[in-house]
Amino acid sequence: MYEMNGVVYAGMPEASVAVKQVQAKSDYTLIVRFSTGEQKVFNAIPLIENGGVFAKLSDINLFLQAHVDYGTVVWNDALDIAPEYLYENS
Helix, strand or coil, X not given: CEEECCEEECCCCCCCCCEEEEEECCCCEEEEEECCCCEXXXXXXXXXXXXXXXXXXXXXXXXXXXXXXXXXXXXXXXXXXXXXXXXXXX
16 A cells, blocks of 8 residues: 555555666766656665675675666666665665
8 A cells, every 4th residue: 555645545656767777886886867867876885784685785796787677776686676766865
């Protein structure tokens, strides 16, 4: 369920933003171009340092393999970040 404009809906809302292009940098940032036309910089260090599945991205060789698939940034079959998270935290 989610709420929009004071109304509660069942299910998930459609993605309001999508990733169109990404460039991973050696300083653990992502240069991300969104479907809005905006380009933003996402600092992945806090996400990596927080642990969990994203700790694997501390391997710079893996981090630099970031690419766009289905509107979001992915690294392999197990790692991806929601485009809304990237947009809001860039």
